[in-house]
Amino acid sequence: MENPEETKKTLPRWAVVTAFVVLLGFLGILGWGLKNAQQGPVKVGQPVPVFNLTTFDGQVVSTSDLKGKVIVVNFWASWCKPCEQEAAELEEAWQSYRESDQVYFFGVDYVDTETQAKKYIEKFNITYPNGPDLRTSISQLFRITGVPETYVIDKNGNLANAKIGPYESLAEIKQMIDPLISE
Numbered sequence: 001m002e003n004p005e006e007t008k009k010t011l012p013r014w015a016v017v018t019a020f021v022v023l024l025g026f027l028g029i030l031g032w033g034l035k036n037a038q039q040g041p042v043k044v045g046q047p048v049p050v051f052n053l054t055t056f057d058g059q060v061v062s063t064s065d066l067k068g069k070v071i072v073v074n075f076w077a078s079w080c081k082p083c084e085q086e087a088a089e090l091e092e093a094w095q096s097y098r099e100s101d102q103v104y105f106f107g108v109d110y111v112d113t114e115t116q117a118k119k120y121i122e123k124f125n126i127t128y129p130n131g132p133d134l135r136t137s138i139s140q141l142f143r144i145t146g147v148p149e150t151y152v153i154d155k156n157g158n159l160a161n162a163k164i165g166p167y168e169s170l171a172e173i174k175q176m177i178d179p180l181i182s183e
Contacts, residue, residue, distance in 0.1 A: 082165060
């Protein structure tokens with residue numbers, strides 16, 4: 001008669017080690033994701049990583065080409081009613097700074113359809129560069145929480161101001177930008 005202790009099967013050592021390594025890898029990825037999710041938006045004073053926006057008309061604009069300028073990055077969507085509240089003021093601000101060549105506006109269309117986004121741009125006569133946030137790469141960079149959100153980057157590439165929600169007036173927009181131009 002066989003001893004029951006001898007018939008017990010064990011996994012090969014390589015299988016145990018492999019399972020352990022896979023488990024550690026999974027936990028590492030999970031921990032990294034949780035850490036990034038808890039960081040919140042880019043903080044005022046921190047450098048903003050370089051990013052590119054491909055506009056609806058196919059132009060690629062890179063923040064690396066805009067060094068020395070104040071950059072206004074507005075996240076919006078055609079389905080966003082609060083975005084409509086600030087659309088005219090943002091365009092008016094763009095028109096007032098456009099000639100100085102010291103301020104550059106980006107409109108980043110968030111989770112939208114191109115057709116509806118273009119209708120929105122036309123409806124509000126928006127002339128500053130706008131493009132879709134493909135694969136939400138730009139919104140993830142800023143870790144936005146919704147739309148509208150606007151981020152103002154100073155001439156050194158650091159986040160100077162962040163506005164969650166719509167601007168109430170042209171004066172409010174200018175208060176965020178004007179001090180940065182003279183720096």
